[in-house]
Amino acid sequence: MTMFSEIVRGLPPAACDGAVGSAPHSTAPIPSEELVLMVASPERIRAWLSMAVAGDQFLYATWARAPGNHPGAVLMRTLAGKGLVHLKQKRVGTSLVHRYTAERSSKPIETPAPRTVLSARLAVIAEGETDLVNALMQQLLRAARFRLPCPTDAQMARRAGVVPEVVPVAIAAMVEAGMIRVHAAPAPTLRRVTIVDSGDVTGMAA
Incomplete structure (x- = not known):
């Protein structure tokens, strides 16, 4: 055989x-x-x-x-x-x-939702901070779009899977990059955030 x-x-x-x-x-x-x-x-x-x-x-x-x-x-x-x-x-x-x-099959291929990513502003973001900044920016965009209060550092850190201490550093980098403007606000958030590109502003805590 x-x-x-x-x-x-x-x-x-x-x-x-x-x-x-x-x-x-x-x-x-x-x-x-x-x-x-x-x-x-x-x-x-x-x-x-x-x-x-x-x-x-x-x-x-x-x-x-x-x-x-x-x-x-x-x-x-x-x-x-x-x-x-x-x-x-x-x-x-x-x-x-x-x-x-x-x-x-007839099932369409799902495409991921577009993310707001850094482009020309990358130059002022320290190496290694880009992913963190993008993760935090998504939270701020959502809050501003729906007029929700700005999340606290602890809330943003928990959602991004990082320690709260790095959030103020990332926020400062976003301000320096011209992505957002931060305004003082009452507790618990202590800040309101304006998204520079859209003009949307986070709401006030009730």
Whole structure:
């Protein structure tokens, strides 16, 4: 009986993304295009997903068993878990090889909400403070938009996952960068904040 790996040997390696492993015996002739044991790379899968419409199909693996922990197979299972694709498998004739196919569902790909990020003002923000400043800025933007009182240092720190002591430093950097203006206010917040770009101002505590 001819070993499957002997049949595969000699085929161009560029025909697949995954590596050819030790394959089982073949019990029936298989078309040559089915012989390569492959799993599509995550890059190829993402490229297909970015252009696919509902009903489009993509052959992402040809394997003698479940593709397992190959990065491409893991990504496909993740996409299926999110409802973006439906996964199917079909045996090739009477062989032990299966074709693994993904079909694009009608569920849209969710895009993250745009964040207010620092651009030209980055120059005056110390290295390492950018992520913290962005996290705090999101809180201030929300408070000002809905006329809510400015969060306290402790509240902002808890939501950003940092210690309260770093909040005044970040606030001062935002003022220096021209992102916000801070005004004195009664307790408990002790400040009102104006968002320079929009002109929105945080509210007063009741």
